[in-house]
Amino acid sequence: MGEYVLLILGTALVNNVVLVKFLGLCPFMGVSSKVDSALGMGLATTFVLTLAAVAGWLLERFVLGPLDIGFLRILTFILVIAAVVQFTEMAVRKLSPALHQVLGIFLPLITTNCAVLGVALLNVQEDHGFLQSVLYGLGSALGFTLVMLLFAGLRERLALARVPAAFAGTPIAFVAAGLLSLAFMGFAGLA
Amino acid sequence: MIAAIFSLTTLGLTLGWLLGVAARYLKVEGNPLAEQVTELLPGSQCGQCGYPGCAPAAEAIASRAASVTICPPGGRALAEQLAGLLGVPVDLSGVVDKAPVIAHIHENLCVGCTKCFKRCPTDAIMGANNMIHSVFADACTGCELCFEVCPTECIEMRTVTPTLQTWYWPEPSVLPA
Numbered sequence: 001m002g003e004y005v006l007l008i009l010g011t012a013l014v015n016n017v018v019l020v021k022f023l024g025l026c027p028f029m030g031v032s033s034k035v036d037s038a039l040g041m042g043l044a045t046t047f048v049l050t051l052a053a054v055a056g057w058l059l060e061r062f063v064l065g066p067l068d069i070g071f072l073r074i075l076t077f078i079l080v081i082a083a084v085v086q087f088t089e090m091a092v093r094k095l096s097p098a099l100h101q102v103l104g105i106f107l108p109l110i111t112t113n114c115a116v117l118g119v120a121l122l123n124v125q126e127d128h129g130f131l132q133s134v135l136y137g138l139g140s141a142l143g144f145t146l147v148m149l150l151f152a153g154l155r156e157r158l159a160l161a162r163v164p165a166a167f168a169g170t171p172i173a174f175v176a177a178g179l180l181s182l183a184f185m186g187f188a189g190l191a
Numbered sequence: 192m193i194a195a196i197f198s199l200t201t202l203g204l205t206l207g208w209l210l211g212v213a214a215r216y217l218k219v220e221g222n223p224l225a226e227q228v229t230e231l232l233p234g235s236q237c238g239q240c241g242y243p244g245c246a247p248a249a250e251a252i253a254s255r256a257a258s259v260t261i262c263p264p265g266g267r268a269l270a271e272q273l274a275g276l277l278g279v280p281v282d283l284s285g286v287v288d289k290a291p292v293i294a295h296i297h298e299n300l301c302v303g304c305t306k307c308f309k310r311c312p313t314d315a316i317m318g319a320n321n322m323i324h325s326v327f328a329d330a331c332t333g334c335e336l337c338f339e340v341c342p343t344e345c346i347e348m349r350t351v352t353p354t355l356q357t358w359y360w361p362e363p364s365v366l367p368a
Contacts, residue, residue, distance in 0.1 A: 063202075067194040076202060083206040090217040097219070 004135055010191035011139030017115045018147045019181040024115030028148060029173065031106050033159075038152035040099045041106060042145030044092060048084050048110050049119055049144070053137025055080045056120035057130065077120050078111075085111045115144060151180060224277075225253040231272050232262060237334040238312060239263045252277070260286050264333070292333040292348040294326045300345030307337035307346060 015021060018028050024045075031041040056077050064070055089107050093100045100107065110116060119140045123133050154176050163172050228249040235245070240261040242248035251257035252273060259273035259281050266288035274281035294315070296307075303321040315331040318324030326337075338346045 059202075063198050067198060069195045069198060072195055072199065076199065079199075079202060079206065083210055086210055087213050090213055093219050094217045 004131070006191045007132060007135050008139040008142070011136055012143035012146065013184070013187045014189075014191045016143045016147060016184055016187075017119065017140045018144055019177075019184040021115075021118065023118045024113045024144060026109065027106050027113060028144075028151065029170075029177070031103065032148055032152040032173075033155050035149065035152040035156060037099075037102045038148040039145070040092075040096075041103055042141075042148040044088055044103070044107060045110055045113065045116070046138070046141035046145055048081070048088055048113075049116050049141035050134065050137040051084045052077070052081045052116050052120045053123045053133055053140075054130075055084070057123055057128065057133040060124045073121070073124065074117070077117060081116055081120070082111050115140070147180070147184075151177065154180070222250065222253060225250045227276060228253050228273065231265075231269060231276065233264045233269070235264065235332050236312075237264060237332040238336065239334050255279075263287075263289050264291060290350045292335075293328050293331045293351050294333065294335070294337055295328075295347050295349045296324050296326055297345045297347060298323050298325065300343045302343055304342060306340045306342065310336045310340055312336065 011017075017023050018025065027041055027045065032038045059076055059080065060073070064073055064076065085108060088110070089100075092103070092107060119137055123136050126136075128136055155173055158172055158176060167175070225246075226249075229246055232245040232249055238244070240248045240257070240263070242251060242257070248257065248261065252259060252261070255277075259277065259279065260270045260283075262269055265273075267283050267286045268288075270281055270283060270286050296316075301318075301323045303318065303323055305318065305320050305324075308316045308318050308324055312334065313330050313332055315327045316324050316337060317327065333348065333351075335348060338348055
């Protein structure tokens, strides 16, 4: 039990996908200007990441391993991720047209989010069991969502602050992201 | 190798089938009338009607917010078809059948002000500040937005001469009875 909690904490905070592994920076910078859209994006990515990590593990265990076609790993993982993202987009469009409108192109872009593929591949690399894979994917996704929310909150505040003209908009956002990454270094050694 | 081919094919087919089933269950009810109107419109997204593309224009026409005669490239044939589809009377006397046009910049008159360059929705104009501008003919949709803003009036809208590559059967001008 303790090791599972530690696994979730480790993937969410210590080895955070965005701020420590530096994966998935595109939606991180692109959708984080408002807290609502950041939350929606985070939840969509959580769904995709968890499913992709699990599907990847199942693929590796029952198809790629036994048939010794490990060289097809990236190809098949991308295939699965694309299908899951398609499904997620259909679901979001049905359940919340407003969110679908707000996220726009970033929803299908989750396919190219290297955090999703990266977590799926790392999952296989670290030779986890089934439950560990689920928690690995879930933990990484929760870490992603957490960081998206934090950054969105920061950016909403920054939009109202007195920022020098040369830094206004994207530059100060990148500086804030760097500082947030530095802050997350404080978790090193926790797990 | 057989294993690789077989597994990838099976994976693709399974995922495709699952997505198809999901699409059936998660279908969003679009506006069927707007979709029919979209199919009738030319689809070149030129913007001459004032809407940002053919799909928004179709929505407006379907909801009666816009008249059936708003599409210049469609001409009389399109207005007639749309009127038949929507069941509205239409006055065709004001509709002029314009041939498709392409913008052409007369380079001896261009001063390089970049006004047209900034307005082009398809990025068909090349040039920079103080450089002579020119139009990429295959990117131009003939929306005339550049034509309106040129201060030296150096842009001419030329009719497109059909070549063997660009000619196609025109859609029937009358709806089948």
